[in-house]
Amino acid sequence: MSFDYDLYVIGGGSGGVRAARIAAGEHGARVALAEEYRLGGTCVIRGCVPKKLMVFASDFGAQIEDAAAYGWKVTQSGFDWPAFRARLDAELDRLEAAYRRTLDNAGVTVHSARAVIEDPHTVRLDTGERFTARHILIATGGRPFVPEIARKAGVLTSNEVFKLDRLPQRALIVGGGYIACEFACILNGLGVAVTQFYRGEQILRGFDGEARGLIAEHMRDAGIDLHVGCDVAEISRDGDTWRVVTTDGRDGEFDCVIYATGRKPNSDGLGLEALGVELGRNGQIVVDEWSQTAVPSIYAVGDVTDRVNLTPVAIREGHAFADTVFGARPWKVDHSLVASAVFTQPEMGSIGLTEEAARDRGPIEVYETTFRPMKTAFAGQSDRAMMKLIVCADTRRVLGCHIVAPEAGEMIQLVAIAIGMGATKEDFDRTIAVHPVMSEELVTMRKPVRTA
Structure with missing residues (x-):
């Protein structure tokens, strides 16, 4: 059977781009990739990269204070969010363009469209075009999960923080994972009065107990109003103000409410169930150690598989897939020992x-x-x-x-x-x-x- 492409990749994040580039550029495969939003995915566009730049920005206030002890005569005139936002947007545009050049140089055809899978070898775009491929790779990543009560109130997620027109004076962060804690520290460092609610007994579940405790202590010492064993019971919005009542009876008003209560794989609406691709309880695509689904021609890498949801892991999985399927160099990713960093302060x-x-x-x-x-x-x-x-x-x-x-x-x-x-x-x-x-x-x- 003749196919339009050897590989069709759905998703232009870190894992999908790496797989496409290696398959085409190093192994000579005919590759196309569909991305409905922006190349770079969560990490480059609305995750690791802009977040780390915000971490850097938020740390300068404390550094300026410390500089005085070292003999520097310095003054603070406040943080200019619009100026930072403009520079951040320009940097993300630059990185996206670099991703596109990488794919172009490798000979990958990029379709700026949403793709669904019609059968084990056919992809249909929302433009109406159809393409066939010997192999299909799903690398659609994940998205923030927001409970119904909060979604109806129009709360923000980590996706929207980078697009704020102005910094709020009072912000509430709901959640206790690394994303919640990082944004609590970032906004606090930029001068925002931050409150954080987490329903568990201690933030950063899954990390070492003493390390979690020390981070929580530092956050409180820095001025973050952190409450554990506490969740949102009621939330409503009146204009630019959110009113929140908690399960332990406290209430407050905030200019911004950000939910960081977990993420879900982007597996909805791809047509997977009808094809026999197995989905897990959280919507993750179930794959074997070679990133292959129950349908032999369909593979998946990155956060959509909900294995280890970190950018370098997705990149490694995409590379292993390309080498294995197109390079005659089979190898598997070892998920048992993966280092991680939490960019709190x-x-x-x-x-x-x-x-x-x-x-x-x-x-x-x-x-x-x-x-x-x-x-x-x-x-x-x-x-x-x-x-x-x-x-x-x-x-x-x-x-x-x-x-x-x-x-x-x-x-x-x-x-x-x-x-x-x-x-x-x-x-x-x-x-x-x-x-x-x-x-x-x-x-x-x-x-x-x-x-x-």
Whole structure:
């Protein structure tokens, strides 16, 4: 059977673009890609990249204050949101254009349209065009989930924060995951009075317990009005003001309400169920270790599969798919050991098992230290950093590392290499410290603080 393309990719985010580029540019496949919004996906257009730029912007206020302790005569005149927004928009336009050039240079045909799957080898666009392909890859990502009560009130999500015309004076963040906590810190750093509600007992569920607690402490010390064990019971809007009543009886008025209460895979309306593609409870596309669905010609990568919802994972999955299917170089992505960073203030970096999870697997030793970072301690700040290693008592392998500190994301990337190679505690001990840096604490902890 003759096909229009060897591969048709639905979704122009990080995973889909990588798969298309490798399949076409390195393996010579005939590839087309459909994207209904903007190339770059969640990460580039409404996620990681604009968020990290906002993190940088929000941190300058504290840096300006600290600079005075170092002898600099500086003054603050307030944050200019419109000026930042204009520069941010220009940067995202530049990145999107770079993505498009990458696809063009690889020979990928891009269709700016929504696509659905009619049969295992046919894609139909909302323009009315139909194309056939030997293989179809779904890389449509995910979207914010908003409960019905909040959706009716017209609340915002992380998608809309980057498009605000002006910063609110009072903002409510609902949620306790990394997106909620990051935006709480960002807006607080930009001068917004931030309240945060989370229904669980502690923010950042799934991360190390002590690291979560220290982040929560820092957030409260920075002025964020953080409440756990608390959810929204009623919400209404009157003009530009939202009135919120919580499950524990408190109420408040806000200029902006942002929900960050989880995400759902973008699998709706693609025609998958009729084809026999299995969907999970959350709407995720069920795939095997090769990213293949129950329909042999249809694959899926990235957040739409709800495996590990991180941009570098989607990129790796897309690359593995292209090499396997078109490059005669089969390989699978290992999802068992993935480092992550939470861009709160301070940051948190994590790799491997938490102390809680490691305890359930066998005897462990916990090495930990907390200290005041030199840079901010000199400026009279009371913030604390934490370094923590989880070690298997039998094999001496380092099972996990958790860092709460400025630039924790940069540190955890390098620690992940060592842990991925199976480094033992003695390997860390043999490493001579670099002084004076925060990360030297990772190789100077000699005695465990506790065993379990």
